[in-house]
Amino acid sequence: MFEVAYExxxxxxxxxxxxxxxxxxxxxxxWRVEVxxxxxxxxxxxxxxxxxxxxxxxxxxCRRFHYGDITxxxxxxxxxxxxxxxxxxxxxxxxxxxxxxxxHLVRVRVWxxxxxxxxxxx
Numbered sequence: 001m002f003e004v005a006y007e008x009x010x011x012x013x014x015x016x017x018x019x020x021x022x023x024x025x026x027x028x029x030x031w032r033v034e035v036x037x038x039x040x041x042x043x044x045x046x047x048x049x050x051x052x053x054x055x056x057x058x059x060x061x062c063r064r065f066h067y068g069d070i071t072x073x074x075x076x077x078x079x080x081x082x083x084x085x086x087x088x089x090x091x092x093x094x095x096x097x098x099x100x101x102x103x104h105l106v107r108v109r110v111w112x113x114x115x116x117x118x119x120x121x122x
Contacts, residue, residue, distance in 0.1 A: 002042065003106075006054045007034040010062040014070040014081040026069070031086070032111040033058060035094055037104035049101045057097035061090055083118035086110050091120045 013028040035058055039048040065073060070081040079085055087110045095102035107121035 001038055001040050002048045003036060003038045004048050004051070004054070005034055005036045006051060006058060007032065008055075008058055008062060009033070010066040012065040012068055012070050014086075016080045016082055017071075018080065020078075026071070029112045031065075032117075033062065033090055034109045035090065035105060036107045036109075037101075038106050039104050049098070049104050053098060053101055054094075057094045057102075058090070060097055061093045083110050083112050083116070084120065087118045087120035091122070 009030055009032050011028060011030050013026050015022045015026045016024055035054060037049045037054065042048060064075075070076055070086065073081075075089065076085070087108050090110065091105065091108040094108065095105045098105065105122065107119055109117050109119040111117040
């Protein structure tokens with residue numbers, strides 16, 4: 001089995017909330033995102049997925065939040081933007097953005113801060 005990963009960062013704020021009420025003040029993170037794809041065969045280029053395709057998909061999602069507030073983004077309406085929720089969001093959005101190649105995506109891990117991460121996997 002082959003596994004490939006791409007990692008990048010973006011800066012954004014968020015506020016965790018319960019039942020629509022904030023449980024902490026708004027604060028920011030230098031979020032780190034790692035997306036991982038795997039496959040047991042290689043395509044005609046000799047790759048599981050093209051890194052450029054993977055990077056472009058991840059970058060398009062990061063741009064939605066970079067220097068913004070995740071909490072106020074319409075895609076997070078009605079949910080608390082925890083690291084777990086952000087990981088799941090990136091997984092679903094990257095998989096969709098990659099089209100057919102998205103089937104190789106197996107997990108996304110996000111870090112809010114060094115040592116603090118959450119992972120969502122297929």
